[in-house]
Amino acid sequence: MSLELPHFPYHRDPQASGSLRRTDDACECCGQSRGVLYDGVVYTRSKVKALCPWCIASGAAADKYIAAFFDADFYDDAGNVVELPEHFYRSVFGCTIGFSTYNPIxxxxxCSEPAEYITRIEPYEMVFQCKKCGARHSIYDPD
Ligand SMILES: [Zn+2]
Ligand SMILES: [Zn+2]
Known part of the structure; x- marks a missing residue:
């Protein structure tokens, strides 16, 4: 399938990640039926289920449902939690389409910025790449 999707600066290929499903159902946020919806976990207290990638990318879904698409923190190379400016939390956890992992990631x-999630190398490697210097890093995600 080939789709025109919104750009997610922190998630390179949502289609390859299995984060999308083809459907004619409408998005509950914008009411539009664009042929594809997010197929993954929505962290929210609201009962919303059907969200399109555009409402995730724009932040509309995050705002309307106080939703996030990852239950995560930011970590450095050594595995320590790092604090970043507030807008990064919104961009990465609220405006980036989710992908599934076996473990909390x-x-x-x-370089003081969230890296971009590139791909999963089976069986256990989640590959990230720094948006500034291009360095890559794998997070171990055993099942
Ligand atoms: Zn929508
Ligand atoms: Zn870097």
Whole structure:
């Protein structure tokens, strides 16, 4: 399938990650049926289920449902939690389409910025890449 999707600066290929499902159902946030919806966990107290990638990318879903698409923190190379400016939490956890992991993930931070999630290398490697210097880092995610 080929789709025109919104750009997610922190998640390179949502289609490859299995984060999308083809459907004619409408998005509950914008009411539009664009042929594809997010297929993953929505962290919210609201009962919303059907969200389109555009409402996730724009932040509309995060705002309307106080929703996040990851239950994560930011981590450095040594596995320590790092604090980043508030807008990064919104961009990464609220405006980035989710992907599934076996374990809670620590989102890799390099050069003082959240890295971009690139891909999963089976069986256990989640590969991230620094958006500034291009360094790569794998997070171990055993099942
Ligand atoms: Zn929508
Ligand atoms: Zn870097």
């Amino acid at each position: 620590g989102w890799w931070v390099h």
